[in-house]
Amino acid sequence: MDFQLTAEAQSIRDEARDFVRKEWKNPGHDLTGGLAAWHGDEDNRHAGGEIAKEFAKKLVDKGWYTMHWPKEFGGGDASIEKQLAYREVMSYEDAPASLGGGLVAPVLMVHGADWMKKEFLPKLATADIEFSQGFSEPDAGSDLAGLKTRAVRDGDDYIINGQKIWGTYRNDWIHILVRTDTDAPKHRGITYLIARLKDENGDYMPGITVRGINDGTGNHRWDELFMENWRVPAQSIIGEENRGWYAAMTTLSFERSNIGRPAQLLRTLEDTIDWFEANSKKGTEDTLARAEIRNRLASWRVEVEMLRMLCYRVGWMQSQGLVPQRESSMVKATGDELFQRIYRGISQIMGGYGNLLPTNGPKYKLPVNDFLPARGWQSIGTSIGGGTREIQKNIIAQRGLGLPR
C-alpha cells in the first residue's frame, strides 16, 4: 500500500502549480460554464471562452494539453497517475483548461475514419476546434438509447429529422447520435455521426434551426436543435452503421477519476476560511470560533477527503489496467451531492453576502472567488447532467452489487 504519487506525478503537480500561478489570473469570467451568464450576456460568455482558449494554447505549448493522448496521435502517453496529479492541481488552481480533446478525441482515435482523424485530431490537439454534442432529446434523457432522431439513407447522404436538447449548438461541427434502424433493439439501431452544423460562412446548414433555452436565473445556458430534412454525407459515420451506441461509449484509458471535483471543493473551503479570517476582524463576532461553524467546515473537509480517496481509487484501478464502473458512479453521485451541499452551506454561513452577484461593483465584491452564487446554482444541475444521481445508484446496485433488475 502506498498513497504517495510517483516522483513523476509529483513533479508535474509542482510544475503545473507554478505555471498556473504565473500564467493565469482569473478575470472574473465563469469558465466552467455557469458563471459567464452572471456577468451579462452571450458576448461575455464568448469572451470567457476565448480566454479559456488562450490559456489552453499555453498548455499546448507546454506539451501538457494532450499529455494523455497516445504517442501515435501526437500525445504524451502520460501515465494515469501523472494525469491525475496534473488535473488535481489544475482544478485546485481554478485553471480554465487542463487536458484537451474532450469526449470526441478518444472516439475518433478508436472508431474514426482516416479523414476524420486527419481533419479533427490535430485541431483538437491545438484547441482550435470545439464540437457540439447531440445526444439528449426531449424524450431521451436517462433513457438515452430511446432516442428518436431519425436518419434515413438517401444515396450518399442521410436525411435527418428530429430534435436534440441540453447542448449548445453554436459550434461548426457536431457529433450526434441518430436512429438508423427502428426495428432493431434500441441500442442496436443507433448510428454515430460527425457533421457540419454550420457552413464555412458560419451560417447554419439547410434544415437546422437553433433556439436558446434560459436557465432558472434567466440566463442563456442551453439550446434546442431542430433538424428538418438535414442532409449529412454518409461518410460522416463514426464506426459502423447501427453500432453507434457502442462507439459513443468508448472512453479509452484516459484518466477519469473526476479528481477535479474534490480539488475544486477543497479550494473553495480554503478560500471561504480566508474570507472569514479577513472579515471577522472587522466585525464583533469571530465566526470561525463558533463551534457549529467549525463543525460544518470540518465536516465538509472530511467529506472532501473521502471523495478524494474515492477518486484516487478510480485512478489507481485504471493504472492497474482495471475498468472502474461502480467506482466511477460512486465518485459521480457522491461528488455532485457534496458540491451542492458545500455551496449551499457556505452561502448560508455567509448570510446575505452569499447571495450577491459580482455585478454590484467593487464595494460589494463577492466573497470566496466571485463565483459563489453562480456555482451554487450550477451545482443543482450536476446531479442531473452526465447521468443522474439515480442512474449512478442503479449502476452501483445492479452492476456493482449484483442486485436484480
Add this chain to the structure above:
Amino acid sequence: MDLGLTEDQEMLRSMAREFIEQEAPRTYVRDMEEDDRGITTDLWQKIAQVGWLGLIVPEEHGGTGQSLVDLGILMEEVGHGVLPGPFFNTALVTVGILDSGTDAQKAEYLPKIANGDIIASQAIMEPYSRLDAGGINLDAKKQGENYVLNGSKLFVENAHVSDLLLVPVRTRKAGKNAENGITLLLVDANSDGIKVDKLKTIATDNQCEVTFKNVKVSAANVLGEANNGWDTLKLLLQKGASLRCCQMVGALQEVLDMTVEYVKNRVQFGRPIGSFQAIQHYCANMATDVDGSRFITYQGLWRLGEELPSDLEVSAAKAWVSDSAQRVAATAHQCHGAIGFTQEHDLQLFTRRLKAWEVSFGDGDYHRERVAQAMDI
C-alpha cells in the same frame, strides 16, 4: 500510488478470515457474550500460535516484525468476524511499547505478549470521559523510585482479563497547559490496590472501571518521558483511532454483504426486494459509505506507518467512519425488516459493536474539531 494489497497481505487477510471462521464462528461470538472473561484461554493461545500477537513485534523479541498497515489489515478481519476478546487492546499496547518503550521494556514485555502469556489494555479515559490532555488527572506522586497512583480510569476494555495496563497519569499539576505533567506508565494489573469492575454495555465489550488506591509503580515503568508523555499518548490515541477504523471497516463490509445477500433472496410482491429501486439505492449508499471508509482509513494508517503528518487524515477517517457506520447499520436494519431486529439474526452483533466503536477514540464531533484545528481554522 498503490492502493491494493501485496500478495503477502492478501494471504494474511485470507488466513485470518479462515482462522476466525474455524476457531471463532458466530456461535462462539454469541457464547462469549455470556462468558465472564469474554474469551477462552484456548482461543487466545491459538491467536498467539498463528502469530497475530507477534505480528508487529520485531523478530529479536519473538515476533515477525510486520508493518502497521499489516496490523490494520488483520484488524479489518477481526472486525469482519466480530472476534471477541482483548486482541485490539493488546495490539495497541504493543504499538505503544514499540513506539516509545526502552530496550529493557521491549525485552521484558514484547516476547510475553507475542507468545500469549500476557494480555494488555490501555487505560486512558477517566470519569469525565475526555480524550484531551485536560482529561488525564489520575494522581501519581513520586515517592523514591516509585510512583503512587490514586484515582480511577473508566471504559478500560478487557481490564478484567488484563495483566498489563498502559496508564497515562498526572505527575505534575496541570498548569496553563494541561499537556504538561502527563506520564505514561506500564502497570502490572495485578498490583496491590487495583480494583476492576466490569460494566454492562450494549456491545458486551467488557468495558471496565479500574480504581487505583495507593498503587505503587516503579519509575522504570515509565513509557516515554516522565512529565512529557502527552505526545506519546497523542500518537497512541491516533493509532488507536486508526486501527479502530480498520476494525469498523471490516464489520461494515460484512454488514453490507449480509444485506445485499438478504435483499437478493427476500421475496415480496412476487419479486426479490433487491429489485426495487428504493432498496437498490439504499444498498448503493451503503456501498459508497463502506468504500469511502476503507480508503480514507488506510490513507490515515499508511501515513502513521510512514511517520508522515497525519493529524488531519486520521481524524478525517475516524469522523467519517464513525458517522457512516451508524448510517450503514441503520440502513441494513431497514433492508432486513423485522428479522434483522431479532436476537437470532446476526445483524445485531454488528450493530451493537459499531455503536460502541463510534465513540471509541473519539466520535465524529471530536474528530471534526481536530480536523478544524489541523486546517488552522
